[in-house]
Amino acid sequence: MRAAIAAAELGDDVFGDDPSVNRLQQRAAERFGFEAALLFPSGTQSNLAALMSHCQRGEEVIVGQEAHTYRYEAGGGAVLGSIQPQPLANRPDGSLDLAEVDAAIKPDDPHFARTRLLALENTIGGRVLGRVYLQAALELAARRGLATHLDGARVFNAAMKLGMDVKDLCRGFDSVSVCLPKGLGAPAGTVLVGGGEFIARARRARKILGGAMRQAGVIAAAGLYAIENHVERLPEDHANAERLAKGLAALGLEVEPPQTNMVYVKIPKDACPPLAEHLKINGVLALLGTRTRLCTHLDVDAAGIDRALGAFAAFLSQRPRAAA
Numbered sequence: 049m050r051a052a053i054a055a056a057e058l059g060d061d062v063f064g065d066d067p068s069v070n071r072l073q074q075r076a077a078e079r080f081g082f083e084a085a086l087l088f089p090s091g092t093q094s095n096l097a098a099l100m101s102h103c104q105r106g107e108e109v110i111v112g113q114e115a116h117t118y119r120y121e122a123g124g125g126a127v128l129g130s131i132q133p134q135p136l137a138n139r140p141d142g143s144l145d146l147a148e149v150d151a152a153i154k155p156d157d158p159h160f161a162r163t164r165l166l167a168l169e170n171t172i173g174g175r176v177l178g179r180v181y182l183q184a185a186l187e188l189a190a191r192r193g194l195a196t197h198l199d200g201a202r203v204f205n206a207a208m209k210l211g212m213d214v215k216d217l218c219r220g221f222d223s224v225s226v227c228l229p230k231g232l233g234a235p236a237g238t239v240l241v242g243g244g245e246f247i248a249r250a251r252r253a254r255k256i257l258g259g260a261m262r263q264a265g266v267i268a269a270a271g272l273y274a275i276e277n278h279v280e281r282l283p284e285d286h287a288n289a290e291r292l293a294k295g296l297a298a299l300g301l302e303v304e305p306p307q308t309n310m311v312y313v314k315i316p317k318d319a320c321p322p323l324a325e326h327l328k329i330n331g332v333l334a335l336l337g338t339r340t341r342l343c344t345h346l347d348v349d350a351a352g353i354d355r356a357l358g359a360f361a362a363f364l365s366q367r368p369r370a371a372a
């Protein structure tokens with residue numbers, strides 16, 4: 049990837065003439081089966097530009113309480129797009145109850161914001177939404193006149209887990225946002241795919257948001273390398289997550305069975321600060337909390353998983369009741 053970055057042919061993407069960016073965008077559009085694609089510096093900006101391209105001021109997006117674009121993006125849609133979120137509870141499997149979505153769509157009445165968009169996320173917290181569910185959600189949206197956006201930051205994990213082509217998994221959405229770092233290992237960059245007119249609007253939104261970059265080919269070359277070389281290996285991350293989950297369970301910890309590359313393990317509140325310290329000293333980075341999240345990725349192999357398990361085991365042996 050470093051070599052691909054060094055060798056990248058560059059231009060000025062603000063003028064649309066960076067060949068590496070154009071190659072990545074063309075490749076992403078093809079791979080996802082959409083007309084066009086656009087490179088963004090981050091997934092947050094890509095999601096926000098998508099919201100702003102689907103919704104006018106005063107319009108509304110139906111979105112999960114746990115969705116990244118509602119919960120973890122600083123309310124950007126409201127702050128910068130004047131778009132009202134209508135959050136709904138995610139079910140334990142990460143999906144939204146479609147009867148609740150249907151009921152949340154507001155009638156066309158001047159009292160109400162106009163419900164314009166349904167935004168889903170796949171994977172969501174490492175959980176996979178299958179095609180049957182997505183199809184039902186897309187049919188509801190079509191019947192009720194809503195546009196659809198998929199936050200597919202980690203959609204390649206979902207596709208590999210389901211053994212599906214991303215094109216088939218994402219078919220029917222009006223837009224999909226796909227992150228190139230995370231599991232794919234690029235240093236930065238997210239591609240938004242959609243129809244030609246939609247992407248033209250997103251390009252304007254990206255400019256408003258300050259996301260049009262000049263010699264962005266250095267980022268695009270890494271992204272292209274990631275898409276070409278780091279997708280087929282994602283099942284290794286899923287297998288390592290399984291290995292980690294089984295090992296933690298064997299230590300007596302309460303672990304949620306992983307679907308992709310995220311392992312959630314219950315840690316008593318008082319054990320979190322000393323465990324965080326202990327793991328860090330032992331080279332293991334985790335999002336510590338009562339529901340601690342551990343992610344596997346291309347820089348962690350099975351031996352690394354075993355080292356992490358060793359660090360947990362050492363901690364628990366000093367503190368036997370941490371597992372209680």
Ligand SMILES: *Cc1c(COP(=O)(O)O)cnc(C)c1O
Pocket residue numbers: 089090091092093095116117169171199201202227230238
């Ligand atoms: C990482 C991520 C994003 C975007 O995050 P950035 O850090 O802004 O690139 C969006 N949605 C999901 C589900 C993510 O995991």
